[in-house]
Amino acid sequence: MSCEDIKFAYWVPNVSGGLVISKIEQRTSWDIEYNRKLAQIAENSGFEYALSQIRFTAGYGADNQHEPMLFSAAILEATKKLKLITAILPGPWHPAVAAKQLATLDHVSGGRTAVNIVSGWFSGEFRAIGEPWLDHDERYRRSEEFIQVLKGVWTQNNFTFRGNFYQFNDYTLKPKPLQQPHPEIFQGGSSRAARDMASRVSDWYFTNGNTPEGHQTQIDDIREKAKQNGHAVKIGVNAFVIARDTEEEAQSVLKEIIDKADPQAVGGFAHEVKNAGAASPEGEGNWAQSTLEDLVQYNDGFKTNLIGTPLQIAERIVNLKRLGVDLVLCGFLHFQEEVAYFGEKILPLVRDLEKERHKTSATG
């Protein structure tokens, strides 16, 4: 097990409807006032990162969506320590624009930016904004070039690049980002193409929620390939956290979320994402094994099973660390209250368990 403490991120609710496709009452809001306060609570509760999503249209209920780069900038203004991971979709964004915007944001925020390169799963969204919908692996080829370009522009002067999607000619970005060698680059996706990209170019691989076995298979696969490529990649996994003083309470919240799910919206989402996965060469993708119940949290967050008492959750988090996970990306029902509860009740237990395990592994 690594000696570094496991890190925590939360999903910025910059889209309406929260993190579940359910009509359950939620106190989470997508407005900036709510999000500024949430970010302050999070950084004071031990969260190191926050991830803003990108959606151009609603795929399932998330009818309103704030643009993540500007939203991140507003949150950065209101915080002191938190790092904002901004999702960027190659296609709508050109990498020269993204590199320049993020370099400025990095200076303005004192070096607290990061980026999540996502490759797209919703063809209707691309159609709606008149962007060509590339086939599955072609999207990942473009994302990989996008990442190569970000790194090149951020670290080199007179950058020249001859790709299939992007070309640069003797280009020098000034100023370079504050963070050296460059802001961290995350990516999302679980298909063969996504894993191969992670094992070549990304600093971080984000994946959907899964069982410990499911996560282990992916981690072993990526780390083995990354080793062959002489590349190091860290792993972040998604989890929808339902922490309550008793297990019964936590389970009854889960049941209520699922019972109040919007079947049409979940079904529509399932149809889109399963089609997107089936279009990959291996015919799978992120959501191939997901049931309709799983998809009520649209990134399979229930599957990671951080649902129960603070101690149960802390033990499962430390188990994730043992599998090779470096970061847990958390979603919540009532973000502000539950992020605070997480910081107060769960994080101290995680840190205690980490210390105990380090001691045991050092003496054993």
Ligand SMILES: Cc1cc2nc3c(=O)[nH]c(=O)nc-3n(C[C@H](O)[C@H](O)[C@H](O)COP(=O)(O)O)c2cc1C
């Ligand atoms: C943690 C995480 C965050 C993601 N965030 C976004 C996002 O903000 N916008 C988006 O369009 N897709 C997002 N995705 C979707 C991925 O980019 C990708 O399209 C999807 O996971 C399908 O991947 P696959 O083709 O490798 O199975 C995210 C995925 C993960 C795992």
